Amino acid sequence: MLYGPRDDHLEVNSESELDEDDDMSYDDLTMFCQNLLEKYNLLKVENKWLKKENDFILKEKDSSENKFEIVSKENEYLKNQVVLISKEKEIALTENKSVKNYFN
Numbered sequence: 001m002l003y004g005p006r007d008d009h010l011e012v013n014s015e016s017e018l019d020e021d022d023d024m025s026y027d028d029l030t031m032f033c034q035n036l037l038e039k040y041n042l043l044k045v046e047n048k049w050l051k052k053e054n055d056f057i058l059k060e061k062d063s064s065e066n067k068f069e070i071v072s073k074e075n076e077y078l079k080n081q082v083v084l085i086s087k088e089k090e091i092a093l094t095e096n097k098s099v100k101n102y103f104n
Contacts, residue, residue: 024032
């Protein structure tokens with residue numbers, strides 16, 4: 001037995017509901033084939049939809065990874081800026097002490 005991932009109406013039985021000794025009428029066989037084709041078409045549509053959903057999820061994942069890389073690079077840049085500003089502050093404090101010592 002196969003079941004569709006979401007709908008029970010997509011159930012397909014591989015075993016005949018009739019005894020093996022019974023013959024199917026042409027109308028029964030036609031109806032069975034039509035139902036089978038409808039189920040196939042429904043599964044085909046669902047598969048197409050799932051592929052699109054999967055593609056969308058993969059694109060979102062790629063986008064999120066790119067955004068993370070950008071944020072990580074910005075973070076590194078800001079850390080470097082903090083280090084540079086700290087060094088500039090130390091230099092300014094040292095110069096300030098030198099100027100005070102010069103005038104004292």
